[in-house]
Amino acid sequence: MGIGQALIIAASGFLTVFLMLVLLWVIIGVINKVVSGFAAKEAAPAAPVKTMPEEEAVPVRDLNAYGGELAVYGDMDDKTIACIMAIVSDETKIPLNQLIFRSIREVQ
Amino acid sequence: MNILEILLKIFQESGFAGLVADPRSLVMILLACFLLYLGIHKKYEPLLMIPIAFGMLLANLPRTGITEGLIHYLSLGVEYGIYPSLVFLGTGAMTDFGPLIANPSSLLMGAGAQFGIFTAFLMALALGFDPKVAAAIGVIGGADGPTAILTASKLAMDYLPAIAIAAYSYMALIPMIQPPLMRLMTTKKERETVMKQARTVTKTERVIFPIAVTIFVILLIPDTAPLVGMLMFGNLLKETGLTDRLSDTAQNALTNIVIIFLGISVGAKAAAATFLTLRTIEIIILGLIAFSFSTIGGLLLGKIMYRVTGGKVNPLIGSAGVSAVPMAARVSQMEGQRANPKNYLLMHAMGPNVAGVIGSAVAAGFMLKIFGG
Structure with a gap:
């Protein structure tokens, strides 16, 4: 195989990978738009019917979301907090994204 | 026939006499023991290194005939590309594509x-x-063992053991190979970049994703079907939430069984005649070069993203694009925290990390398309 042909194959291979992954980027964007559109449509008619007073409303939690706020009482670094959360998840067999930690208190 | 003659006959038909007849087998046995040492003592990808090394040991013990019997039939799974695809099924069932869907860039x-x-x-x-x-x-540069094995089984069967061993050795050495390159390629300011939390991903998106990827990627490059198809099937089993038993089997029992067969078969392909050559050393060196350039390529894209987004993307996550899930993402996390203890890059790095799995499968599919599987 000549050097020119080898370079063309390598360049077109790299380009193919790029184009494919850019295409996936577009697909993910489309999926997001479609899903958000459907979610907005479903939410729209339900809006006027309020079954719960404002103060009692419970925030909707996405089971796949990671994040939130955590109150920490005591002298603990982030690594320790992460370890505690991982251990609780492991012991309870509940995935971390389905657990809500409101606070962690250090017991002396 | 006296006792001496019987003992002599036993020796002459023993493996020891075989070793005397072909000392290269002894070298292969020693090499297998060294790989066992790396797997057991140094913990270099032990789940695969130990079966590969043991397969190499079994196949190189003279006069056993095992390569025509048990090993021959186990090896059919490698020759037909069945095992790597099944490993991808398990990988898909274990992989969370959420970080990638949340941040498709x-x-x-x-x-x-x-x-x-x-x-x-x-x-x-x-x-x-x-x-x-x-x-x-x-394809070693994809840092994806099953992909490297599948490609080698179709394009370079004689070099399969060297390629597999190089791929898995370097995957184990990622924490040593990548950090110097990461520090060399990025400035301290770039490494300190704290990335903001990605958006949440709905279950619907997670379910549609593997179906859409299967359709579009395989339609464009049909040769990726065994890898991408199985990867996405495994992921769909996980994400639907309706097939937990299948997902559990794919993640655990099936993957474990296949890894045993795969490792033993690949190791057993390491025959002295093809393995103890200069070519093997060249493959090992080329594998290291491939890994290093892949890391550099990911980091360069990371730096471009850093510039384009006005400093919102930490370029360290780019090196995680070399698949090797989740090791490469962990390295990004460690390097990020070394630069800035408040940095938590793991989830952000998982995006390029799982994108790398798809990317290496596409690259392998391209190679199979061009050079014929």
Whole structure:
């Protein structure tokens, strides 16, 4: 195989990978738009019917979301907090994204 | 026949006499023991290194006939590309594509990190390797063992053990190979970049994603079907939430069984005649080059993303694009925290990391398409 042909194959291979992954980027964007559109449509008619007073409303939690706020009482670094959360998840067999930690208190 | 003659006959038909007749087998046995040492004592990818090394040991013990019996039939799974695809099924069932869906620009870094595949391909050609073999060697740069094995089984069966061992050794050495390159390629300011939390991903998106990827990727490059198809099938089993038993089997029992068969079969292909050559050393070196260039490619894309987004993307996550899930993402996390203890890059790095799995499968599919599977 000549050097020119080898370079063309390598360049077109790299380009193919790029184009494919850019295409996936577009697909993910489309999926997001479609899903958000459907979610907005479903939410729209339900809006006027309020079954719960404002103060009692419970925030909707996405089971796949990671994040939130955590109150920490005591002298603990982030690594320790992460370890505690991982251990609780492991012991309870509940995935971390389905657990809500409101606070962690250090017991002396 | 006296006792001495019987003992002599036993010795003459023993493996020891075989070792005397062909001392290269002894070298292979010692090499297998060294790989066992790496797997057991050094913990270099033990789940695969130990079966590969033991397969090598079994196949090189003279006069056993095992390679015509048990090993021959187990090896059919490698020759037909069944085991790597089944490993991908398990990988898909274990993989969370959420970080990638939340931040699809990660795909660019996953693509950039395939740079090493094509660099190593060119270098292998320059060293005089056959184009098919050069393509299989290049795929080591994808840092994805099953993909490297599948490509080698179709394009370079004689070099399969060397390619597999190189791929898994370097995957185990990622914490040593990548950090110096990461520090070399990025400034301290770039490494300190704290990334903001990605958006949440709905279950609907997670379910549609593997179906859409299967359709579009396989339609464009049909040769990716065994890898991408199984990867996405495994992921769909996980994400639907309706097939937990199947997902659990794919993640655990099936993957474990296949890894045993795969490792033993690959190791057993390491025959002295093809393995104890200069070519093996060249493959090992090219593998390292491939890994390094893939890391550099991912980091370069990371730096471009850093510039384009006005400093919102930490370029360290780019190196995670070399698949090797989740090791490469962990390295990004460690390096990020070394630069800034408040940095938590793991989830962000998982995006390029899983994009790299798809990227390396696409690159392997491209090589199979061009050089014929």
